[in-house]
Structure formats: C-alpha cells, structure tokens
Amino acid sequence: xxxxxxxxxxxxxxxxxxxxxxxxxxxxxxxxxxxxxxxxxxxxxxxxxxxxxxxxxxxxxxxxxxxxxxxxxxxxxxxxxxxxxxxxxxxxxxxxxxxxxxxxxxxxxxxxxxxxxxxxxxxxxxxxxxxxxxxxxxxxxxxxxxxxxxxxxxxxxxxxxxxxxxxxxxxxxxxxxxxxxxxxxxxxxxxxxxxxxxxxxxxxxxxxxxxxxxxxxxxxxxxxxxxxxxxxxxxxxxxxxxxxxxxxxxxxxxxxxxxxxxxxxxxxxxxxxxxxxxxxxxxxxxxxxxxxxxxxxxxxxxxxxxxxxxxxxxxxxxxxxxxxxxxxxxxxxxxxxxxxxxxxxxxxxxxxxxxxxxxxxxxxxxxxxxxxxxxxxxxxxxxxxxxxxxxxxxxxxxxxxxxxxxxxxxxxxxxxxxxxxxxxxxxxxxxxxxxxxxxxxxxxxxxxxxxxxxxxxxxxxxxxxxxxxxxxxxxxxxxxxxxxxxxxxxxxxxxxxxxxxxxxxxxxxxxxxxxxxxxxxxxxxxxxxxxxxxxxxxxxxxxxxxxxxxxxxxxxxxxxxxxxxxxxxxxxxxxxxxxxxxxxxxxxxxxxxxxxxxxxxxxxxxxxxxxxxxxxxxxxxxxxxxxxxxxxxxxxxxxxxxxxxxxxxxxxxxxxxxxxxxxxxxxxxxxxxxxxxxxxxxxxxxxxxxxxxxxxxxxxxxxxxxxxxxxxxxxxxxxxxxxxxxxxxxxxxxxxxxxxxxxxxxxxxxxxxxxxxxxxxxxxxxxxxx
Numbered sequence: 001x002x003x004x005x006x007x008x009x010x011x012x013x014x015x016x017x018x019x020x021x022x023x024x025x026x027x028x029x030x031x032x033x034x035x036x037x038x039x040x041x042x043x044x045x046x047x048x049x050x051x052x053x054x055x056x057x058x059x060x061x062x063x064x065x066x067x068x069x070x071x072x073x074x075x076x077x078x079x080x081x082x083x084x085x086x087x088x089x090x091x092x093x094x095x096x097x098x099x100x101x102x103x104x105x106x107x108x109x110x111x112x113x114x115x116x117x118x119x120x121x122x123x124x125x126x127x128x129x130x131x132x133x134x135x136x137x138x139x140x141x142x143x144x145x146x147x148x149x150x151x152x153x154x155x156x157x158x159x160x161x162x163x164x165x166x167x168x169x170x171x172x173x174x175x176x177x178x179x180x181x182x183x184x185x186x187x188x189x190x191x192x193x194x195x196x197x198x199x200x201x202x203x204x205x206x207x208x209x210x211x212x213x214x215x216x217x218x219x220x221x222x223x224x225x226x227x228x229x230x231x232x233x234x235x236x237x238x239x240x241x242x243x244x245x246x247x248x249x250x251x252x253x254x255x256x257x258x259x260x261x262x263x264x265x266x267x268x269x270x271x272x273x274x275x276x277x278x279x280x281x282x283x284x285x286x287x288x289x290x291x292x293x294x295x296x297x298x299x300x301x302x303x304x305x306x307x308x309x310x311x312x313x314x315x316x317x318x319x320x321x322x323x324x325x326x327x328x329x330x331x332x333x334x335x336x337x338x339x340x341x342x343x344x345x346x347x348x349x350x351x352x353x354x355x356x357x358x359x360x361x362x363x364x365x366x367x368x369x370x371x372x373x374x375x376x377x378x379x380x381x382x383x384x385x386x387x388x389x390x391x392x393x394x395x396x397x398x399x400x401x402x403x404x405x406x407x408x409x410x411x412x413x414x415x416x417x418x419x420x421x422x423x424x425x426x427x428x429x430x431x432x433x434x435x436x437x438x439x440x441x442x443x444x445x446x447x448x449x450x451x452x453x454x455x456x457x458x459x460x461x462x463x464x465x466x467x468x469x470x471x472x473x474x475x476x477x478x479x480x481x482x483x484x485x486x487x488x489x490x491x492x493x494x495x496x497x498x499x500x501x502x503x504x505x506x507x508x509x510x511x512x513x514x515x516x517x518x519x520x521x522x523x524x525x526x527x528x529x530x531x532x533x534x535x536x537x538x539x540x541x542x543x544x545x546x547x548x549x550x551x552x553x554x555x556x557x558x559x560x561x562x563x564x565x566x567x568x569x570x571x572x573x574x575x576x577x578x579x580x581x582x583x584x585x586x587x588x589x590x591x592x593x594x595x596x597x598x599x600x601x602x603x604x605x606x607x608x609x610x611x612x613x614x615x616x617x618x619x620x621x622x623x624x625x626x627x628x629x630x631x632x633x634x635x636x637x638x639x640x641x642x643x644x645x646x647x648x649x650x651x652x653x654x655x656x657x658x659x660x661x662x663x664x665x666x667x668x669x670x671x672x673x674x675x676x677x678x679x680x681x682x683x684x685x686x687x688x689x690x691x692x693x694x695x696x697x698x699x700x701x702x703x704x705x706x707x708x709x710x711x712x713x714x715x716x717x718x719x720x721x722x723x724x725x726x727x728x729x730x731x732x733x734x735x736x737x738x739x740x741x742x743x744x745x746x747x748x749x750x751x752x753x754x755x756x757x758x759x760x761x762x763x764x765x766x767x768x769x770x
Contacts, residue, residue, distance in 0.1 A: 006056040007083045010047040012063065014074035015393060017148040018105045020134035021045050022091050023176040024068055030171075032059050035086035040094040040147040042456070043103040050086055070108060070135060070280055072393065074425075091177065094147040104143055104454060106389050107224045107369070109282035109312035111136035113174060118314050119321070124163070129206065129315045130188045130363065134178040136280070140392055140430075141225045141365050142180065146454050150179040154364040161186035188363035190315075195352040206315070209359050210322035218242050220333055220347060220355035224313060225369030225388050225430075226340035227333025227347045229355060230256075234325045239298040242329060245354040247336060251634035252300035254284045254307035254371065256330045258320040263308055265326070266293045272376045281389025282312035283372035299329060304644055307373060315359070332370055339433045339443045342368035367450055368443065369430045377727055378734075381748055384725060385415070385755060387431040392451070394425040395749055397763060398501045399532075403770050408448065408459040408481075409761035410472040412488065412754040414635070416444060418472070419758040420451050420459060426498070426762055427451060431755060435471040445475065461769055463761035465491070467516035484765040488515030488757070489526045490535045492720035495760030496752070497532070500745045505531045506716045507538075507708050507742075509701055509733075511723035512753070513553065513616030513636070522546065524614030524721070525667070527704050529712050532767035538711075539658070539665035539704045541618065545609035547602045552617070555631050556638040557591050559617045560624035561599055562609075567673040586681060587625060615697070615723050618669065622693050625673070626680045636722070643726050646690040653696035658703065665704060672696055698732040705742060716743045720760075722753035 012021070017040050025038040025047055034051035049059055064076055110118070114131045117123045125131045132138070145152040160168060164183050167175040175181045182188060192200040192208060202208040213219055216238045219230045229246065231238040233255050243249060257263045260274060267287035269277075277285050284307045289295055300306055309330070311317045319328070332340045333351055341347035342365040348358060373385040383390070407421045416432040429447050433440045452458065463484045464476035476483060486494075492515075493508030508528040517523035518537075525541030545562050552558040564587065588596055602609055619639035623629045628645065629638035654675040658665040672693070679689050705717055717737055724730045730746065737744045750756040 003052045003054065005050065005083065006053040007048070007050045007081050008056060008060070009079045009081045010049065010060065010063070011041070011077040012045040012047070012073060012075070013043060013077075013103065015070075015072040015103045015105050016045045017043065017103065018134075018139050018179060019071045020068045020176070020178075021071055023134065023171050024066075025063060026089060026091055026171050028059060028062055028066070029089040034059055035089050036084075037086070037090050037092045039092040040149070042095075042147055046095065048081065048084065048086075049089075050083055068135070070105070072103075074103070074396070091171075094149055103394070104146065104148055104392050105139040106281065106391055106393055107139050107141050108136045108280045109310075109389070110314055110317065114314070115317065118317060125183055127206065127318055127321075128184050128187075129190055129313075129318055129361070130180075130182050131314050132178060132180050132182070133174045134176065135174070137178070137180045138224050138363075141367055141369050141388075142363070143454065144366050146456070148179065153179055154366050155180050155182070158182055158187050188361050190359060190361050193348065193358045193360060195356055195358070200357070205359070206318035207322040209357070210319050212357060213319070213328070214323055214325065216241075217356040218245070218354060220351050220358045221315065221319075222344070222347070222358075222360050222365075223315070225365060225367075225371075226342035227351065228330045229333050229351065230328045230330050232323075232325050233299060233327035233329045234296065236296045236298055239296060239329055242331070242354070243298065246331070248331075249633040250301050250637065252303050252305075252307060253329045253331050254309060254373075255299060255327045256309050256311060256316060257327045258311065258325075260310065262326045263287070263310070266290055266295055267306055267308060270376060270379075272379050276374065276376060276381060277308065277310055279389075281372060282310060283374045283389055284309045286373070286375040286384075302641060302644070309371065337434055337436055338439045340368050340370050367430070367447070372431075377731065382725075383747070383749060383751055384753070385431050386417070386428065386750060391430040392427055392454070394427050395499065395759065396501070397424050397426060397498045397766075399424050399503070399763070399766060404766055405461050405769050406457055406459040407461045407463055407484075407762045407765045409463040409758040409765065410465070410476045411758035411761070412465050412472060413467070413470045415751070415753050415755040416440075416472060417755050417758050418444065418448055418451075419762050420448075420455055420457065421762050421766060422455060422457050426759055427455060428750060428759055441471050441475075444472065461765050463765040465516065465757070465761070466518070482769075484761075484768065486761045486764050487518055487535075489523055489721065490528070490530075490764065491757045491760035492752075493528060493535065493718050493760065494532055494763045495750060495756040496718045496720040496745055496747055498759050498763040499747060499749050499756075500718075502716065502718070502745065503531070505529060505712075505714055506718045506745075507705055507712070507714050508535060508718045508720070509705070510721045511615035512721035513614055513723075514612070517613075522610055522612035522614055524612065524616055525618065526613065527665075527708060529708060529714055532764050534768075537664055538708050539667060541613040541615060541667045542669060543611040543613055544617075544669075545603050545606070546612045546617065547599045547609050549608055549610055553620070553632075553635075556620035556624040557588060557630040558599055559621040561588065561596065562603060563618070563621040563669065563673045564625070564677070565600065565603055567670040567677075583677065583681065587677065590627075590630060615721075619723065619726075621673075622676055622690075625676055626686050626689050628686065639723070639726065642690050643694070643728050645687050646694050646728050647685070647687040648728075649691065651688065651691050651695050653699045654692060656696060656700055658707070665707065667700060667704070694726075694728050694732065697729055698736055701733045702736040702740060705737060706740065709742070715741070716745065718745045720747060720752050720756070724752045
C-alpha cells in the first residue's frame with residue numbers, strides 16, 4: 001500500500017536571507033525527493049513542499065535542526081495545503097509583501113573556505129580582495145532595499161561573468177545565490193590615491209600599501225562600513241604621528257592583530273574571549289595586556305586593556321600577508337566628533353591631512369557602520385558599542401498580551417542610537433556617535449529613513465529624551481507624530497529590563513555622567529522603583545555644584561574643588577574665597593591660584609553652577625583629588641584611570657550616610673570625600689584609596705537596595721548607565737547583591753551606556769500606550 005502524500009506551506013522568519021537558506025532548503029528537498037519551491041518573501045523564506053508524509057516530516061525537522069550556522073530562525077510556521085502536483089523542487093524569484101518586517105543579516109567576517117581560497121595560488125580568486133560566499137562578506141552595509149537580492153544592493157552595477165553566474169546559479173556551489181559574489185574579472189577593484197590626489201599604478205596594490213605601512217606611512221583603508229586609519233602597530237613613531245595628526249592625545253587606539261596565535265603572544269585571553277574574537281561578528285574585544293609583552297604604550301597609554309580585532313575582510317588578510325608586523329593600529333577614519341567617513345570623496349577631503357595615501361575601491365557602501373566593541377565579564381558578553389556584525393539583528397522584548405504600537409525611539413546625545421519597533425521586536429540602529437554637529441545629525445536622520453525603508457514600516461509614536469537641547473529631541477519634536485518623552489535614567493533601567501525580558505517592577509540603579517532630571521537638575525546617581533509605565537525616585541546622591549557646566553566634565557579638578565568645598569562649608573554654606581588652606585593648597589597645587597579662586601567665587605555666588613547628582617562626576621572628583629587626572633582628553637578618562645589604578649585586594653569602605661527627606665534617601669558624600677582627603681594627605685597609596693572608594697560605592701548600592709527592598713518588597717535589581725562599564729564596580733556590586741539574596745540583572749546585548757537608551761525609550765513608549 002502506497003504511503004500517503006502530504007503538502008505543506010512553510011514560512012521561516014528571522015535572519016534567513018543572504019545566509020544560504022534557500023540553497024540549503026533546495027539541497028535538502030532534492031535529497032528527500034520532495035517537490036515544490038523555495039523563495040524569499042520580504043524578510044522570510046517561503047516554502048511549498050510536497051512528498052511522502054514521513055519525508056515531509058523529516059524535511060520540516062531538518063530545516064530547523066540543520067539550518068545554516070549563520071542563520072537565526074525567529075519563527076517557523078507550517079500549514080497544510082492542497083497539492084499542486086509539482087514535478088521538481090526549485091528556487092523561485094523573490095516575492096514582495098509590503099506588510100512584512102525585514103530581517104537582514106549583519107556583515108560577516110571572511111569564512112574559512114574563502115580564506116583558504118584566498119591563499120591558494122592556483123585559485124581564480126587568489127588574493128582577490130573581495131572574495132566572499134553565502135557564508136561571509138558584506139550584507140547590511142551594501143543593502144539598498146528588500147528583499148535581499150543583488151539588484152537591491154550596491155553590487156548591482158557589477159555584472160557577473162559567466163563563471164560567477166554559474167556559481168551563483170548552481171545549487172551545489174558555496175556561492176549559490178550569494179548576492180555579493182564577484183571575481184577579478186567582473187567584480188570591484190582596488191586603487192591607491194596619494195593625499196595629493198595622485199593615482200598610483202601598481203600590479204600588486206596590497207603589497208604596495210603594505211610596503212608603505214612598513215615605511216611608517218599612515219594608510220586610509222576603505223572597509224566594510226567605512227574608512228579606517230591604519231599604521232604599523234610596532235612602530236612608535238608612526239603611532240605618535242597618527243595621534244598628532246588626528247589630534248587624539250591619549251584615547252586608546254584599537255589594533256588588528258594578524259592571527260589568534262599572535263593575540264595570545266600579547267594578551268591574556270580566555271576561551272570565551274577567543275570565541276568572540278573568532279566569531280562571524282569579528283568585533284573589537286577588550287583584552288588584558290600581558291606584562292612585558294612589548295606592546296607600545298602609545299597605542300593605549302596607561303591602560304591595562306587593549307582593544308583587539310582579527311582581520312575580518314580579505315583586504316586585511318592581504319595587507320598582513322605582505323607585512324612583517326604583528327599588528328596594525330586601526331582607528332575610525334574620521335575627525336574628532338564626526339561620524340566615520342564612508343564615501344570616497346568625503347574621506348579624501350577630510351582625511352588627506354592625516355593619511356599619506358588611500359586604499360580605495362569601487363564597491364560603494366550604502367550605510368556607514370563602525371566596528372563593534374565588546375568584552376567578556378563573568379563568562380558573559382558585555383557589548384560597549386553595538387554596530388558592525390550585530391546590526392541590524394533585532395532584539396525581542398517578549399512583551400506579550402498587549403497591543404504593540406510602532407515606535408521610533410530617538411535615543412540621547414552621546415553614543416547615539418535610534419531604534420524602530422515592529423511587533424515585539426526592536427531594531428536598534430548602528431552606532432551613530434555623538435549628536436553634536438550637522439554631520440552626525442545627517443547620519444542620524446538618513447539612518448532613520450533607511451531603517452524605515454528596509455523594515456517597510458512607519459511609526460505611530462516618537463519617544464525621546466527630556467533634555468530640550470538634544471538634537472535627537474529636536475528631531476522628535478519636528479515630527480507630526482504622537483510624542484512620548486522619557487526621562488534619561490528611566491530609559492536606562494527600562495533598557496536593561498527589556499533586554500532581559502523583564503516585566504513588572506524592579507529596583508533600578510542608574511549611574512552615569514549626565515541626564516536631564518525631572519526637576520531640571522543633572523541626574524546620574526539614581527535609585528528607582530517601578531517599571532515600563534513609570535518610576536519613582538527612591539534615593540540619589542546629594543546635589544553638588546558643577547562649576548562651569550560642561551567645563552567641569554573636561555576639567556575634573558573643578559568637581560574636586562566643588563566636592564571639597566561642599567565638605568567644608570560652614571553652617572551658613574559660605575566658601576572662603578581668599579587664600580587657600582594648607583589642605584586646599586596640597587590638593588590643588590598643580591592648578592593656578594587665580595583659577596582656583598575664580599571657581600571658588602563661582603561656587604559661592606552660584607555663577608554657572610548647575611546642580612548635579614551624577615555618579616560620574618563623583619568619580620571624576622575623586623580622580624582629581626588624589627592627583628590622577630585634572631583634565632581629560634576623552635570622555636570618562638578620569639574615572640577609567642581611577643578604576644585601572646585600584647588595588648584588587650579586600651578593603652573596608654569609607655563611611656557615608658543616608659538622610660531621609662520627603663520620602664526618599666539623600667546620599668551624603670561629605671564623609672567619603674573627607675576620608676579620601678585624609679588618606680591622601682597621610683600618604684596612603686593611590687591604588688588603595690581607589691580600591692576603598694570603589695568598595696564604598698558598591699556598599700552604597702547594597703545599602704540603598706536593602707532599604708528600598710524593606711520598603712517596597714521588591715527583590716530584582718537592575719544595574720544600568722555608563723558607570724556600570726566600570727568592571728571593578730560592576731562585579732563587586734553584583735557579588736554583594738547576590739550574597740544578600742537579590743536577583744541582579746545587567747546588560748549584555750545592548751550597551752549600558754547611552755547607546756542603549758533608545759531601547760528603553762521604546763519599551764516605555766510601547767507599554768504606556770497599549
């Protein structure tokens with residue numbers, strides 16, 4: 001008796017386009033003698049399959065179980081259907097449905113197979129700088145529209161040669177329906193341009209550029225998502241030259257190391273860190289330097305960590321195979337505060353005073369994308385900057401049981417990202433940067449337009465930060481949409497909740513440098529209770545004056561003086577603006593007396609002295625008080641150096657006090673500051689003082705959370721904000737809270753810093769507008 005036949009329609013949603021899913025389905029169907037077809041339908045793969053029932057069941061099971069490794073299945077829907085009497089199984093042209101969400105794969109680092117071919121001298125693509133296949137290469141950065149087909153990418157202008165066309169159409173080939181497929185006969189090509197505009201003609205462009213790098217030259221290299229500035233990481237003179245030309249005095253550079261064996265020569269690396277380095281995302285991973293390994297200090301001055309990535313494009317591999325160096329400094333190709341340059345003309349115009357020559361190519365980048373930065377903490381990834389290799393993969397919030405309005409969340413000002421929601425999924429943008437100029441604002445605005453296009457969606461609600469001067473806020477207010485303002489630190493807590501798929505209420509701890517508070521003051525050392533529909537402020541650092549506003553961020557000695565004066569004010573709140581005390585003179589001996597007196601006068605008369613409860617500013621103050629950093633050349637430098645100095649041994653905290661006022665606790669810092677000053681003047685080791693301060697803040701977190709739990713009954717604690725990128729503080733807080741039976745949640749998939757704000761804004765907008 002013949003086995004019964006079965007016909008099904010299968011819809012597979014997720015990152016299933018551009019990852020070899022259609023050829024995989026075709027091969028599997030033919031192996032099982034199943035007839036029908038497979039095709040792209042917007043973001044989905046759509047399959048109609050007919051065959052014997054047991055083979056259809058096996059087909060369904062293996063579609064999920066044996067799917068391509070770089071695919072991500074979000075939804076797998078199977079429905080029975082009537083037979084159409086297919087005679088074979090084929091791939092059909094893409095189907096467009098304007099109502100569906102679109103999943104586009106992030107850009108992928110070069111795979112092992114392509115890497116092997118790249119170095120095979122008898123291979124057609126030997127040392128070809130644009131070799132790729134279904135499993136690797138550009139995706140997001142070249143996509144102009146959906147569905148993901150070559151005609152809607154920047155590769156459309158390159159007509160495939162007969163050999164590439166055959167590979168593209170052959171189901172048995174690794175390049176079957178690989179949209180960026182190319183070879184030297186039909187694909188993109190490199191060119192070299194000197195900073196004076198001269199075009200260099202050379203038969204081996206990568207070898208020529210490698211030679212120039214070894215001679216000490218600075219090279220602007222066009223990559224997947226934009227330009228890098230590169231120089232020999234073993235040549236101190238070249239590194240210092242790059243710093244001077246880019247006007248980047250001390251902020252650490254990232255490096256690209258030629259292989260994993262060489263990484264192990266210079267850095268301490270765990271299995272988890274190695275796995276992250278070698279992943280298809282190929283991010284920059286922060287690794288601890290090995291002592292005495294010979295890393296030039298000018299790469300990351302005074303920093304025990306090094307931002308490391310492996311070569312992730314064939315161009316990078318080609319450069320290294322012609323160089324006698326272990327590493328390249330690879331920093332974003334931009335000028336200070338501007339986004340990474342990705343168009344050739346723009347890059348040449350803005351970088352010709354920095355780079356000696358340009359390694360360009362004629363494959364256009366459609367959307368700029370920086371390198372992602374991440375690290376491993378307690379065997380768990382902690383993303384610091386989410387961009388290339390991660391975007392545009394969505395994050396699922398799993399906010400079930402409610403209507404899900406479509407939301408555009410505009411993020412903040414620093415480390416800006418925006419996000420657009422569709423259903424319970426959030427599409428967080430690539431790293432935009434600091435929204436402080438027209439160039440970055442244009443990138444922000446163009447990014448929103450592009451995401452709307454590839455997601456084929458509009459939005460009902462626009463969420464934004466309360467700060468009236470943020471460009472992201474001004475953009476939101478310019479739209480004719482329903483508006484939903486979200487307080488900065490509420491968004492931080494909601495972001496961590498959404499990432500961890502939490503519902504209900506939590507204790508939220510938000511520590512950062514700045515955020516516009518509901519009372520118009522600058523918040524940043526905050527404790528809340530609540531959830532997506534609202535938060536109550538339960539405790540915060542006492543307000544102190546921030547003399548000079550933003551100047552106090554650039555010159556931490558101002559915050560040190562403010563905290564010092566706050567700790568010695570008489571009962572009338574007066575500050576002596578005359579000749580300084582012995583203590584004051586010792587603390588601020590390297591600051592000009594007239595500057596000290598000017599700031600003291602500002603404090604006494606309250607001239608340009610906004611009030612702040614910022615934990616970031618407290619870290620800055622302590623760094624300056626003990627003489628680590630009076631001025632900074634990049635954001636967070638004073639606090640970062642304070643953390644790196646900290647002794648890791650067990651130590652008792654400084655005293656502090658909580659004062660209940662109007663239903664919340666005010667955290668008094670006078671005893672902390674006085675204790676630090678006493679230790680410093682007694683000659684205590686700075687590393688010990690730093691460790692004692694970190695322990696104090698960790699105990700402060702525990703103490704506040706215990707008191708809030710006693711009052712609220714809440715036991716889940718969420719930690720968010722840029723200060724919690726301080727690993728010494730974060731791990732100690734987690735340990736203390738866990739030891740006291742709290743359930744602790746931190747960031748992993750999105751940054752704890754302002755790069756994660758848009759997710760929190762979106763979550764609050766959704767849950768408040770159901």
